[in-house]
Amino acid sequence: MQFQTGEHNYLRRSQAESTAAELGCLFSGTAPVPAMPKGEQSGSIPPLIDNLEDAPALKIIFPQKKYEILAIDGGSSVLAKGGNIEVIAWRAGCVSFDDINRVDEKCPPPEILAYNRLTVQDILSDYLADTDVTIVSQEQPIRLVDELRWLEEWKLLSRLIENSRPQSLILIDGSLHLNPLYNADSQHGLFKNAAEKKVYLAAVTKTSSLSIDRTTPIDIGIKNNTELNNSIWYKKINQKLKADSLWLGDIYLARLHSGADKQYRVDLNRFDEDNTDEIMGMIASVSDDVEFAGYPYPLAAAHRLARIDSIFKQDMLNSLKIALDNSDFSLELWQYLTRDIHDKLNADIMELTHNDQ
Template sequence: MEEIISKISRLMEKDDSTILEEHGIRGVNLSRDNFKKIKESEGKKVAFVDGGNAELLKAVNFSLSLVRIYANIFQKNKKIDEKKKEFYVLVHSDTEDGKLKYKTEIFPVKGDIMGRRFDFYADDPTLKDGVNKADISRIGGVVRRFAEIEIAGEISGNADIVVLDGSLRCCVKGEKKIMDQLYENAMHENTVVAALNKTSSIYTDKGNDLLNSVNIISPEGAWLYHPVAEIDDENYRAEISIVKLNSGSEYLFNLEVFKSQKDMVPIVAGELGDNSKDVGFPGYPYGLLMADRFAKISEEEKEYFITKFQAKAGGLWKEIKNRLNVKNSHDILNSLN
């Protein structure tokens, strides 16, 4: 045990100086000069968007998920508007030109539904798990992400800033087209597009996580660390900064702003800081906390929708159930523990 502790201690002694370069990302040297005080709020209208999804049914050739997207708008820490969409995503497999393909159909539960349908190839490298074809269960989460971006575009005209939970990086085929539409809408409406991420995919030249490395050299209080890196990637049109949004918080976040609006980084940080005073999670915007809470689909809700579907299916349910992967080997093993 002492040897392990000694090894960890030596690893912690590594000094970082620069950010590790990767495709499209050129790091800026780490420096205490890059820390800035968080600006005071200017009373901007800030929209927060998040989503949740739960797979209700899964068979070899189809998957049914429930997706919920929630958005709210805050001004001076008061909620002034909100919007929610809820829909089913039915994914079924097919073949095209000898390739396995997943086709989606969307059915509304609450609110208007997405205006698009999506098809995905199972061997799409942006969806695959290593060398394995993409699992049909993953598609519900992808559609949820697309819907989050789409609803952000729909409300962009009602807010000065729109904040997504996560990143502005487009990782899945088809995502960039929807994100670019959001950028276009936002620029037309003079709305800033941003995202707040709890983690960072950027590392230093010593292999350390960027958030941790910045934290080690950080001053007291709330702050904005910028610039971080220069990005030249059409799938990642963002200006990155690191923020500590409340002096009483221990948490840092990766703040991303649409690259064409990078001059707005200090203003976005100021508005988020003003919204990050909730005692339950100081340093994290209350608007995102609320969005997460109202978008999340609990296990109880999931069971309710499954039961509702079962009742609606009537006599057909027995045939459907026979096709479902109700219990795979992992489920059985988990039930024995």
């Protein structure tokens, strides 16, 4: 077989066409998928209602007064790894807004840890020593850095609930799912406490994995079925939770700005269900930023505040290197930990890649 230069860098038309057809099947629901489990399960979400598209949508009304709105997000990064050894960094930060103006922000420098992946349970136990959270699952977290970031956000959330004024809203990036690794009563306790203090909790998921009939993503698949097409609305999409349910939040789909590209999954504290209209109004009132229309701006601000980007990661690696230079740590070992053979292989296209971003 003879190859011509560059012949490998293209996708055959037949391949593209067959993949396109497969995608069409996947989204049309003609491809077979396992049936949805019935009743409350121990997964990450409570069971959704049937006929999501037919569920009634309610108009969101903006609140008459201004509230303090806070937002939490975390950032994490694996700085170096080799074998079972990893160096990880994580943190959580928050911002608070008075209407469109940022009034405060808190974001500490990251925690940093070098560890052996065989000691994850011990690290988590140590980390939780001064909290009422206990590990109840024998399963290992997939990535320790993600778990520590989640716990850092959890701790920050606890502090904010404690210190916030009634009728403040705390926005959380992601969802209000129960973390199965830890005891449910402590997680429930925090959410109940928030509701008792009238501190509202809401989580917004940037890209939801939920889907209609396990195929079409809910954030684009479900359209509003009423005359509210050009308005802002929300609809509850999970089944009613039982009184003793373990779930932390009810799940809603919400279109938070009339010019939004899509609707978002919004989880509200299940113990605040009497205040849903008010809370949705509060969230929508900060979702009219022109750049992030339909997404709460404080969450975008928290994300940018807490993230550990590539420049900061490189900066931390440089600091580590300087510290190691003063010890008898082997340079060869450090290079082993930080070198990614892909970087070397892709060095010729790095510039092009950056330009393309």
